[in-house]
Amino acid sequence: MTILARILCFVCIVVLAFVIFSKPREITLTEPQVQPQAEQVSKPPPPSRPSTRPKPQPSAEPTTFELENHEPGQPIFRPLQPQPKPAQTQRVRKAPTVYEWEETFNAAMMETDRSKRQERIDVAQTAINRRIEEIKLNAGDGSPEESAAIRNAQLGLNLLREEVSSNNGQSRR
Numbered sequence: 001m002t003i004l005a006r007i008l009c010f011v012c013i014v015v016l017a018f019v020i021f022s023k024p025r026e027i028t029l030t031e032p033q034v035q036p037q038a039e040q041v042s043k044p045p046p047p048s049r050p051s052t053r054p055k056p057q058p059s060a061e062p063t064t065f066e067l068e069n070h071e072p073g074q075p076i077f078r079p080l081q082p083q084p085k086p087a088q089t090q091r092v093r094k095a096p097t098v099y100e101w102e103e104t105f106n107a108a109m110m111e112t113d114r115s116k117r118q119e120r121i122d123v124a125q126t127a128i129n130r131r132i133e134e135i136k137l138n139a140g141d142g143s144p145e146e147s148a149a150i151r152n153a154q155l156g157l158n159l160l161r162e163e164v165s166s167n168n169g170q171s172r173r
Helices: 002-022 100-110 114-137 144-172
Strands: none
Touching: 100 114, 100 144, 114 144
């Protein structure tokens, strides 16, 4: 099959080359026809004294100009329309949502007093479990982002529990 396809391509290329190069091409140059020239209108002479241009005033509202003092042939200046703000000044991302259970979780993670740490872990786990039950009762109440945050918080609390239990085990020795 591939040999047949190669032969067919080769034959097509040969036929195309024959069609292109079999007839000699002649290049002929012709002079463009001269058209009768119409009367050219000369530019108006510049004014004797330079006219002062009105400076555009930036404004938030579009402004209309009255053409009462407009001289024919003179440009009309108007301020640019207000431009949209660049994308860098617009808030691209909304601020992260803080969930109710997140405060107790953060308090447990930041606790430095070893005597209070286990209590904070238990309070945070209770708040997370309460939120999980609320999500189960009210189907569709929780967002996928919150579910991911809950999973991450549970993993963090498990690691913190292991650290607390390993510290308690070492202190008893």
